[in-house]
Amino acid sequence: MFAIFKRCCLLSLLVAGLCNSTLSQANADEGMWLFNDLPTEHLKSKYGFEPTEEWSDKLMKSCVRFNVGGSASFVSSNGLVLTNHHVAFDTLSKLSDKDNNYAKDGFLAKSMADELKAPDLELNQLIKITDVTDKVNEAISSDMAPGDAAKARRARIGEIESAAKEESGLRSDVVTLYGGGKYHLYQYKKYTDVRLVWAPEASIAFFGGDADNFEYPRFNLDATIFRVYEDDKPAKIEHFLKWSEDGPAENELVFVAGNPGRTSRIFTTAALKYQRDVRMPYILDFIRRREVLLQQFGLGGPEMERIAKDQLFGFQNSRKAYMGMLQGLQDPAMMANAVAAEQKLLEKVSSTEELKEYASAWEKIADVQKRKAKKQGQGVLINSRMFSIAQELVQMATEDLKPSNERLAEFQDSGRESLEQQLFSSAPIYKELQQAILADEIARMCEIRGADDELCQTVLAGKNPNDRASELIFNSKLDDPEVRQQIAAGGIDAIKNSDDPLIKLAVAVDDKVRADRKDSEELGEIEKQAYAQISQVMFAANGTSVYPDATFTLRLAFGPVIGYEEKGKSIPAFTDINGTFAHEESHSGQKDFDLPESWTSARDKIPGGTRMNFVCTTDIIGGNSGSPVVNKDLELVGLIFDGNIQSLIADYAYTDKQGRSVSVHSNAIRESLRYVYDAEFLADQLGK
Incomplete structure (x- = not known):
C-alpha cells in the first residue's frame, strides 16, 4: 500500500519546490503546522476558511501538554481539562492502591472536595513563541569541532531559556526545528496542582484491548477529565473550548491541536x-x-x-506501533520512492551554483549513521x-x-x-x-x-x-x-x-x-549542522511554508471527517452506541470485549444512535493522544485517541487514502456522563 504515498519524506517536497511546481490540493492537508506559521492561504483556497490571529491564539491557549507525554485541552472556565484515559493511565495507576484500582475501575468525584490530587503531573499551556535562531547560531563558528559546537550551543540555549524564564516567570524551552535550521523559544504557563475528576473503567476506555488497538471501526470511551487548581482553588480559565451540540458532520473540515512527539520526515x-x-x-x-x-x-x-x-x-x-512503522520502512516501494526523490534533489543541488555548498550534507549524515550503528x-x-x-x-x-x-x-x-x-x-x-x-x-x-x-x-x-x-x-x-x-x-x-x-x-x-x-552529542551536532544545510535548501525553494518535523510542541493539523475503503469494503466515518453493544456481542467470551457493568445496566438509558468514535484525515502521531478536535467555531467535536493501522508509518510519511486519525465523539463523552455515570453536574460544566 505504500506505493500510494504522496511522498515518503520532505525530500520529495523539496524536489517539487526546486522544480517550480506546487503541492497538489490532494495532499496539501498533510502537515503538523506551527501556530506561528499556519498555512492560511491553503485553508482559504481549498476550504474557504481563513484562520485569524485571534482564532489561532484562542485555540493555542486552550490547549495544554501533559509532562507524561500527551495532549489535552481546557473545556470549562473553572479548570476542567480533557484528555485520554490512556494518557491519564500513569496518574490513575499512581493514585491507585490494593483497595482502590482507579486505573481499572474508574473514578468520579461527586464534588470538588472529592477530586484527587495527582502526585507529579505538570500541565503546560503555551503562551508565546519567539524565533531565536540568530541568537543560538551566534554561539557557533564554522571552525568549531563538533563537540565544542554542541557544548557552545547547549550553553547558549541555556542562557536564552534562563533569561526568558527570569523575565517572564514562564517555563521557557528552546525548540530545535527543521533538524537545526531554526530555533524557537516556547514559553508556557505551568499548572502543577492537577486533580482527577472523572475516569471511566478501563474496559470501556480500551474496549477491544490489544486486538482492536490501531484498528477501525472502534467503540472506545478513551477519555478522562482533570481539573487544574491555583492557590488551592479551581483555576479561572480565560481560554477554553466550547462544547459542540452535535459534533462533526461527514466531510466537515476539523482541526486537531496537540503535541505530536517526534517525526522523521526530513530524514535522508x-x-x-x-x-x-x-x-x-x-x-x-x-x-x-x-x-x-x-x-x-x-x-x-x-x-x-x-x-x-x-x-x-x-x-x-x-x-x-513500532511494528507498523518498521513494516512501512521495509516496503521496497516506499524506500525506492525515497531514493529516487533524494537523487533528484541532489542532482538539482549539484546543478545550482548557490546550493552546491550544501551537497556534502547528505554524506555527513550517512557517515553518522554508520558510526551510530557501531555504537x-x-x-x-x-x-x-x-x-x-x-x-x-x-x-x-x-x-x-x-x-x-x-x-x-x-x-x-x-x-x-x-x-x-x-x-x-x-x-x-x-x-x-x-x-x-x-x-x-x-x-x-x-x-x-x-x-x-x-x-x-x-x-x-x-x-x-x-x-x-x-x-x-x-x-x-x-x-x-x-x-x-x-x-x-x-x-x-x-x-x-x-x-x-x-x-x-x-x-x-x-x-x-x-x-x-x-559521543552522542557530537554525532547529534554533526547531524544538526547537516540537516540545517538541507533546511537551507528547503527555505530557498519554498520559504518556511514547509512544516518542520514534530518536536512534542503544539501543532495544528486539519482535514475532513471521512471514511475510507479497505479490502473492498467501505469503512464508515462514524460508529455509534448501538454498535458498541453489537461489538461486545459479536466477541462473546473474549475478556477484552466485555463492557463494564455500568454500561450494560445503562443500555436502555443512553440513546443508541449516539455517535461513539469517528475518523478524519488529520496528520497526527504519538503525542497527539488527548488532542482536542475542533470545528471552525472552536467548538470541541472530538478527542483524538488513536490512528488506524494504515497511519502507523506517519513517523516517516503521510497518506490520506486510508490513513486516519481516530477520535472519541464529543457526544459520547457528554451522554455517557449523563446516562452511564450519573454525572450530569459534570456534563453541564463542559464548554462553560
Missing part, C-alpha cells in the same frame, strides 16, 4: 535505512522482552498484575526507575557545581522545578517490580556486551543478575522521596558519603555514561 535515505535495519529492530527486541517480563510478573497475583499494568499497557502499545547497544543498558533516580542524583550533584548554562540541559535552572517535581514525586515505587526489571536489564546488557566485559563485571559485582538486582533494590532507600530530597540537598558530599548501593553503582558507571553522552 541513509538515516531511514539506519532506522529500518538497526535502530528499530533493536528497539523492538527490547520492547518485546520487556512486554514478556511484565506479563510474567503480572501472573504472580492480582496485586502484581495491577502494579505492572501501566507499564505493560505502554509496551504493548509501543510494540504494535548501538554499547552503552550502560540499565533502564529502571530506581536506577534512573540514582543517576539523576549523582549527576545533579556534579552539575550543580557548574554555572547553570554549562550544565547538562536537564539540570539547568530553567527546568529545575520540573525536574524536581518528578524526582521527588510521592508516587509509589514497587520494589518487587523494580527488582524484576533491573535483573532483566543487567542480564540483557551482559548478553549484548558479553558477561566478561569490564562494564558488565562492574555492574554484576561478582553476582548473577537476579541476585545483584535484589541486592541493589532491596538495600536501597531511593523509593522514599524524603531520602531523595535529603541526598539532593546534601549535594556532592551526600553522594560521596552515601552507602546506598544504587548511588554507588551510578557513581561507578558515571564516567562511561557521560562519555557515551558526549
